[in-house]
Amino acid sequence: MAETTTHVAEPTRRDFLYIATGAAAAVGGATLVWPFIQSLAPDAATKAAGAPVEVDLTPIAEGQIVKIFWRGNLIFIRHRSAQEIKAAQDVNVASLRDPQADSERVKNGKDQWLVVYGNCTHLGCVPLGNAGEYNGWFCPCHGSVFDTSGRVRGGPAPINLPIPPYSFVSDTKLIIGQEATA
Amino acid sequence: MSQHSTTYVPKSAFGRWFESRLPIAGLVHSSFVAFPVPRNLTYFWTFGAILVFMLVSQIVTGVFLAMYYTPNAAMAFQSVEHIMRDVNYGWLIRYLHANGASMFFIAVYIHIFRNFYYGSYKAPREVLYILGVIIFILMMATAFMGYVLPWGQMSFWGATVITNLFSAIPVVGETIVHYLWGGYSVGNPTLNRFFSLHYLLPFMIAGVVILHIWALHVPGQNNPTGIPIKSGKDAVPFTPYATIKDIFAVVVFMIFFAYWVFYIPNYLGHADNYIPANPAVTPAHIVPEWYFLPFYAILRAIPDKLGGVIAMFSAILIWVFMPWLDTSKVRSTAYRPLYKQFFWVFVAVCVLLGWLGSRPAEGWYVIASQICTVYYFAHFLIVLPVLGFVERPLPLPNSILESVMGVQKGGAGMPAGANAEPQSKG
């Protein structure tokens, strides 16, 4: 640029103006892109639909898995039998792909209730309950295996089924989407 | 377009007046009438025209479908059934569109493997070839989003699995996926934006197709010998020779297309997609459309989420580097005895991967997929570079004319070295 305007090698005032104009245009362009990208994010209505939901546990028999939706996400509520709880606890935690003790995945004293997100952590399919090598879940899409604590035990899934925020209102009532404050 | 000047002379006074203002008739004339075409092209060279026809067909049927379709999660499935049952000839328009996508891919795969066989990707056609790869990627994105629109079980779960591929990206993966969905799972916002993009992308494809054809008209077409046109005797004018041949091929292809549409319109689809989307249940056996199967097999062959995703995308992106991975100076596989065998092994591996992609991911299917995946990459990273050095190609004919008519007695033979092409080094 400098050659075409003047023969001095030193930057001129015009060079400065060129660069400043270019920089302003680049910043302006980038700023304009921002609202368009943001419009793709979950909108206000979608976020508001994330209000906590209450679940009555009384009709859920031992051994049963119930599916509910919160924020558009599938959630499993599993009423575990004593045997399933024991299977989940008698595991060498260090040997797991995503090491986590069963006690970290249930509420204190509520060992029989397992609440986990219901989409496989691989690519999001819904795993089949009471299936697979550990009788927890088996994902038919690409063969991920989960145990009775929802922890990944085989297949391509990288992590355990995550736990949604929830708390017990009473012994027979859950509220999903809200952690206990106390 | 660049080397040969236009021979177009407008005949009427209006023609001259117009041509001096917008020289479009001259452009068409030089590109599609006077354009020199190698005289030895086979029917494998008609797939370009077939692809243009398929793109137009998809756009026309798609624009009409969009008039009757409702891109809303609560109504999409119903509206497709409405197209099938109530709209006059709606069944025909939809079956043309749904099967048309498959026909489009059959044609593009033949076109791509033709190009692999005859070395059309090599200098001086690298940019032309890479534009083709971009078209292919855009086609895959378009077809994927189109398949989501009927909002059946396969639509929903296909969308879930494919968008979740991006969740494999470390740190920002989850945010990206929420931005793709416009929510916390595949839902109405996802369907809406996919419809918008499904309408847009084919027109972007049309734009890249124009660049592709432009880039083609600079070096001209490759041909079964791989050697360039050296004199007028090697070529024939595009019109009538290529025009009529292309039209004939398109008509034959239309008959093939019609067979699917009228006799087995659902053969390439999945019965599960006639069940409305249900986010609480995944079909027992989810598979993508047939044209994605080889890539899907590669995804599942790797027992690691991120690794599988990287392998799948690399399987396509590696095509971009082919002009530089192939070290052979000879274009056409017809003169490469060793490569010819590897080429067919590669075709077999791709077909096998496709079949494995349709099987459940268990037992020996997984092991076979892994072996094929390794071979797939080895073809590009080992076979192509190494063969160029170790293979002894067969002697090339002196000219296209000679390859068609045999060596001309008494005619002046080409001096040795006349086959050298200064522009195609590397």
Ligand code: HEM
């Ligand atoms: C590259 C070109 C295109 C390809 C490969 C393609 C592919 C597809 C596919 C695979 C489907 C699902 C068909 C089914 O199973 O029902 C579909 C649906 C649809 N497409 Fe396209 N499409 C293309 C261009 C277009 C264009 C340009 C439009 C609009 C202007 C369009 C509008 C639609 C509509 C409204 C549907 C939903 C109705 C239905 O599912 O039948 N498509 N497309």
Ligand code: FES
């Ligand atoms: S989605 Fe469950 S294993 Fe892939």
